[in-house]
Amino acid sequence: MINRTAAIAGIGATEFSKDSGRSELRLAVEAIRAALDDAGLRPADVDGLVTFTMDANSEIAVARELGAGELTFLTRIGYGGGAACAVVQQAVLAVAAGIARVVVCYRALNERSGRRFGQAHASPDADAAWHVPMGLATPAAQVAMVARRYLHEYGASTDDFGRVSVAARRHAATNPHAWFHGRPITLDEHRASRWIAEPLRLLDCCQESDGAVAVVVTSAQRARDLARPPAVIAAAAQGSGPGQFVMTSYYRPRMAALPEMGVVGGQIWAQSGYRPEEVRTAMLYDHFTPYVLLQLEELGFCGPGEARHLIADGGIELGGRLPVNPHGGQLGEAYIHGMNGIAEAVRQVRGTAANQVPGDGPVLVTAGTGVPTSGLILEPAGARP
Amino acid sequence: MILETARRLREAGETAARAGRDPVNLPMIRTWLEAMGDANPVYERELLAPPAMIQVWTMRGLSGPPVPDPLHLMSEISDEEGFVAVVATDSRQTYHRYLRVGEEVSVRSRLDSVVGPKRTALGEGWFITTVSTWLVGDEPVAEMTFRILRYRPGSLATEVEEKLRPTITPDNEFFWAGVTAGELRFQRCGECRMPRHPPGPACPACGSFKQEYDVASGAGTIHSHVVHHHPPVPGRRAPFVVALVDLPEGVRMVGEYRGPRPEIGDEVRVFFDDGLPVWRPDVPVLEPWTIEVTPTLIVSTALATRDFQNVHHDRDAAVRLGGRDIFLNILTTTGLVQRYVTGTLAPGTRIRGIDIRLGTPCYAYDTLTFTGQVLPHGIEVVGRTGAGAHVTGLVRVAP
Secondary structure (H helix, E strand, O other): OOOOOOOEEEEOOOOOOOOOOOHHHHHHHHHHHHHHHHHHHOHHOOOEEEEEEOOOOOOOHHHHOOOOOOOEEEEEEHHHHHHHHHHHHHHHHHHHOOOOOOOEEEEEEOOOOOOOOOOOOOOOOOOHHHHHOOOOOOHHHHHHHHHHHHHHHHHHOOHHHHHHHHHHHHHHHOOOOOOOOOOOOHHHHHHHHOOEOOOOEEHHHHOEEEEEEEEEEEHHHHHHHOOOEEEEEEEEEEEOOOOOOOOOOOOOOOOOHHHHHHHHHHHHHHHHHHOHOOOEEOOOOOOOOOHHHHHHHHOOOOOOOOOHHHHHHHHOOOOOOOOOOOOHHHHOOOOOHHHHHHHHHHHHOOOOOOOOOOOOEEEEEEEEOOOOEEEEEEEOOOOOO | HHHHHHHHHHHHHOOOOOOOOOOHHHHHHHHHHHHHOOOOOHHHHHHHOOOOHHHHHOOOOOOOOOOOOOHHHOOOOOOOEEEOOOEEEEEEEEEOOOOOOOOOOOEEEEEEEEEEEEEOOOEEEEEEEEEEEEOOOHHHHHEEEEHHHHHHOOOOOOOOOOOOOOOOOOOOOOHHHHHHOOEEEEEEOOOOEEEEEOOOOOOOOOOOOOOEEEEEOOOEEEEEEEOOOOOOOOOOOOOEEEEEOOOOOOOOEEEEEEOOOOOOOEEEEEEEOOOEEEEEEEEOEEEEEEEEHHHHHHHHHHHHHHOHHHHHHHHHHHHHHOOOOOOOOHHHHHHHHHHHHHHOOOOOOOEEEEEEEOOOOHHHHEEEEEEEEEEEEEEEEEEEEEOOEEEEEEEHHHH
């Protein structure tokens, strides 16, 4: 069904800020208009809208403000940032099934100036009863529990987490759209940053952002005739593991792992026909640095516990063995729930990124970790039959 | 001005020795013991002062002449800048020996640090830390690092927030009923007997809806843990530790951990506090001790410790400065910690030092419950009121 039938034809975003000064609905509309302009399409061409269950902007409100007409496909994906690539998968399925012809995936949030996800919130979710009342009430703390076990099992150090942050900030420093443009950090600065939830420091946690990103999905055939070179969707997968919880999958025999990302990895390699060593650059979801290491392992770029060797000596930086998040990721560019990683992957396929990774190989994108997640592989048109 | 004064005082170094008003004497000792409710006979029998009284001997008093010690001078400048309210936050006392009746005590002190302005739960304020050394003649007999918070009352004051509470469902209510009953329960399938946590309505192994529970032994091993620093979690004071614990019964669960910094693999044991399971090191514990904090206790102990700050005897003043009522002073909290340890272990227990950190104030009409754990480096004591930990501390005792 995926089988290179669809492509991302347009991308759009607002500026990334700490206080947008406008409604999330307006941000959504601005990003979608930019994505449609980018693709050379009009609002009237849109017949499908997909977003995250966490997004506050209803599909119908977005459609009204866009001036879109009839919609034939409206859906949402749950589990926070884990939805990022899955919304694109939904669009691909709709296009491939002939249900919709132009599907826009969007995410708009005033996460810094509005409701901040990093704070401790009461949750009505019954699963939360096993963690939040016990004081394990923030995403950083929930990740820290896995991170501590990871350090213990594999002999990694908090410096290995720091290297992820250093790479992201190096990349953001030369990306004019990144919040941390011009502000690289050193490993010593990571070491000196304050504890948030040991073993995580402030610089292990991604920033908080206001902004929106939208992408336009249509058939690969139609995309070829539009304004921009298409980013063909070679693979699009969603995954949940056994014994899955939201951020707290602590009850599996091995907790220092992300088996749900393994479920995604198995599918995307099979769908695309690529192997990990062929990937040119990877947009790995980086809300917290330890999960970048675990993703490298789950996706098969290295064995369990070996990611620290892969990231050593600039291995995930520009010019390294596998440049990760050349836009700066969510640590460096902005936290738009993973959607800005998809936009960067499209720019890398087009050859228009601020920090362009040379070559024409496939580009990998992943979505939120610690939750049911998703992934994509994008490639230029004609890369594979 | 605050920082300028602090700089000047730090540069001035340690003050000259200032003599206490009276020598160590039996009437003040008896008054102190009586106010604290401490029936330990050792002091009168051996004519020794309770070690936790050390500060009392050199308190300035109600109308004594102003003394140029750094804490007093920093307090004056804080007052002028609007930081008019004060609470003590930390006290670390080391006793080289007990004082004998008749000895003349003097004190020297120096300013250690002034940090601020900080946003605190009480209001915006400055943490002022001083170091004092008590002497008999030229012999240092005790030392103390003492920290207070001078704050602008109500400037950022927040009510003590309630802890986040679980959503109770038909599938998990047995667990929470167990906590209320003082039992750590875990689910066991009524058909295939598989243990399971967190629980659910259907057994993932055999599909049965017949769900039962067993009561765990209460023992566990730390599988992983987190030290939470930021952001604030309602009803808790950071840093605090949350652990993931492997139970020998074959399940794993998350709970707060209280005790010295844990390591993965540490043996722990469950107890229950404020409707939640909490883990502690699997070490001997002291029998808990509960005391009703009456206004009489607060006022009599404040006077017996020669602490005439109005917030410890004048309800109107305490409320005006942002409190709910009059509250215990830190000298009394130190004394009650000493009373708990000597009263529970043995009257003759020799105290080498008392390090305490104050949390939520202990107000009149609060119920204060002390618990303690015997650890290699000392006895960890926690005193809690309904609002949370009033005091956490370590009492170092002679072997």
